[in-house]
Amino acid sequence: MTDLALAHDELRPLMFSIAYRMLGSVVEAEDVVQDAFLRLHRSSLEGVDNLDAYATTVTTRLAIDTLRSARVRREQYVGPWLPEPIVDSDDADPAHRIVLDETVSTAFLVLLEALSPVERAVFVLRDVIGYEYAEIADVVDKSEANCRQIFARAKRRINDGKPRFEATHEDRDRLASEFLAAMNDGDLAGLERLLAEDVVFVGDGGGRAPAIQKPMVGALAVARFLLGLVRQGDRFGVLLDLVQANGQPALRTRDADGALLCVMTIDVDAGRIVGLGNLLNPEKLGHLGAVGDLNTLLGHRD
Structure with a gap:
C-alpha cells in the first residue's frame, strides 16, 4: 500500500x-x-x-x-x-x-x-x-x-x-533597478523614459485599502502618479525595496516598522516597462507576514 x-x-x-x-x-x-x-x-x-x-x-x-x-x-x-x-x-x-x-x-x-x-x-x-x-x-x-x-x-x-518580446532576467532586473532609482530621485523624465507609451498601472485594494478603481494608462500619467505616491510615502517613512515576486522584479513597500503595505510587480516588454500591478489588499498579503494598515497610516476613515 x-x-x-x-x-x-x-x-x-x-x-x-x-x-x-x-x-x-x-x-x-x-x-x-x-x-x-x-x-x-x-x-x-x-x-x-x-x-x-x-x-x-x-x-x-x-x-x-x-x-x-x-x-x-x-x-x-x-x-x-x-x-x-x-x-x-x-x-x-x-x-x-x-x-x-x-x-x-x-x-x-x-x-x-x-x-x-x-x-x-x-x-x-x-x-x-x-x-x-x-x-x-x-x-x-x-x-x-x-x-x-x-x-x-x-x-x-x-x-x-503575451508580450511580443521575452525579456531576459538581466534586462528585467536592470529596468527594475533604474525604475526604483528614478522614483527615489523624483526623476519624472527618467521615469517616463522607462515606461512604455501605453504602460498600464493597475491597483488592487479590494475595497480594503486605498487604490485606483480603474487602470491608468500612459507613461506621463503613470509617472506623475508614481512620484505622487513616493512623496506621500516619504511623509510617513515608508520603505521601498526591490524583490522577486512570481519570478519577476517587484517593488515592495513597507511601513516604518517593517510591516508590508503593498507589492508592485513590474512587467517588461521590448526594453520598456509595460505594466505595473500594485497589490494593496491586506487580505491578499497576509501569507507574506505582518501587514500594515494603510488606511490608518494615511488617516483614511471608513
Missing part, C-alpha cells in the same frame, strides 16, 4: 503548483491542497500505481470547483483583481518555491483569468505539467479530441495577450 505520509512532502509542491496556477491565490491554493490531502487519506490507495497522477487529478478537480465559485466572488470584487504574489524573500514555505517561470507571472495569471475553469485546467496540465492529452482527458472528464481543441483555443487566447 502507498504510504501517503512519506509522500506528503514530495507531493505538496506539485499540488500547490497546479492549484496556484489555477486560482491565482495562495490562500485558496493552500485550501485546495489541504482538502486534496484529506481526500487522499480517506481514499483507498490500493491499486494506485502513480500517486503523482492521482494527486494531480484530485487537486485539479477541486481547483476547478473552487474556481467556479471564486468567479462569482470576483465579479463582485471592488476594483481590479490581481493574483496574490509569491515573494521569494518573504515566503518560507518550501511548497511555494515552485518553478517561477512565465506561467506564474502576474501578467500571465491575469491572462489565465479569461479562460473558463476547464480551459484553465487543460492549459495548465498540458503547458505547465506536460501531461499527454489522454491523461488530461481522464482528469477533466472530456474526450481526448475535445481536450486538444480546448488547449488550442486556450493557447490562442493566451498568445494574443
